[in-house]
Amino acid sequence: MQLELSPEMVARPLEPCEPVYRVVECACGRSVKKDGCNRLDCPTCRSHLSARRGSSVLDRLERRSSGAPICYTVFTFPESVRERFSVRSEFDAARKRAWWILLELGAAWAFCAVHPVGEDGQKFHPHLNFLWVPREGFRPFVDVEWLRAQWSVVIGVSVSVVYHAFSGKARKVAHWARYVSRTFPGWHWWTGPVRWYGHYPRITRKPCPCPKCGLYPRYIGTIPVSECRYWETEGFLLGIPPPWERESFGVREHAGHYQQE
Ligand SMILES: [Zn+2]
Ligand SMILES: [Zn+2]
Secondary structure, eight states: OOOOOOOOOSOOOOOOOOOEEEEEEETTEEEEEEEOOOOTTOTTTHHHHHHHHHHHHHHHHTTSOTTOOEEEEEEEOOHHHHHHHTSHHHHHHHHHHHHHHHHHTTEEEEEEEEEEEOTTSSSEEEEEEEEEEEOTTOOSOOOHHHHHHHHHHHHTOSOOOEEEEEEOOHHHHHHHHHHHTOOOTTTHHHHOOOEEEESOOOOOOOOOOOTTTOOOOEEEEEEEHHHHHHIIIIITTTTOOOGGGOSSOOOGGGTTHHHHO
């Protein structure tokens, strides 16, 4: 049998994107909104992506039957087994078995995000974060000793650390949702996407019409932020219309246009 060597577990170099303005048009005219590349690995986009993911996770958690508590369970990997579980196939198998443990405790559905590092944000210290909703008739109190014993068997150690808490308070649940679903630029290649398990509520998102004119805004294109910045500092004073008002639009070959005038 060939030994599978784990990759060197460090964050990859970060590649920040240059933000852009997205331009849309409705009967009220054009409007712009700052945006980025939206890659989960991008440090520039990290804060807005984390916020967006946090609110969509919360949105779904809030559709549980009213009054049901949310459980928050964190499975950790002791240092002695981290190298073994740095291999994705091993890690994924353990993740699936963590969900099975929660099923036995009465989980109806769950959200799971992998965090690759500990509090220092540097050292490889993977842990599985589950936010889950108990099935009817199951209580959120769990036997943590039993939980730890089960997890120890999964990862092949004698002692393991599993953290468990629960709450029905909206503020607490919102905090957990945001904390757990934040992104880790430099690590996304290893952590992969977040996952949902069980019979979670489906959500269909529809685009929103403009609240003033009632039309669905039409997407026009993007402008690099640097171009808008130039307009804000100089073009504005020279009476040049803002870049998003131009007829032909929003592509990089026009980026130097105003500088030449
Ligand atoms: Zn970006
Ligand atoms: Zn409008």
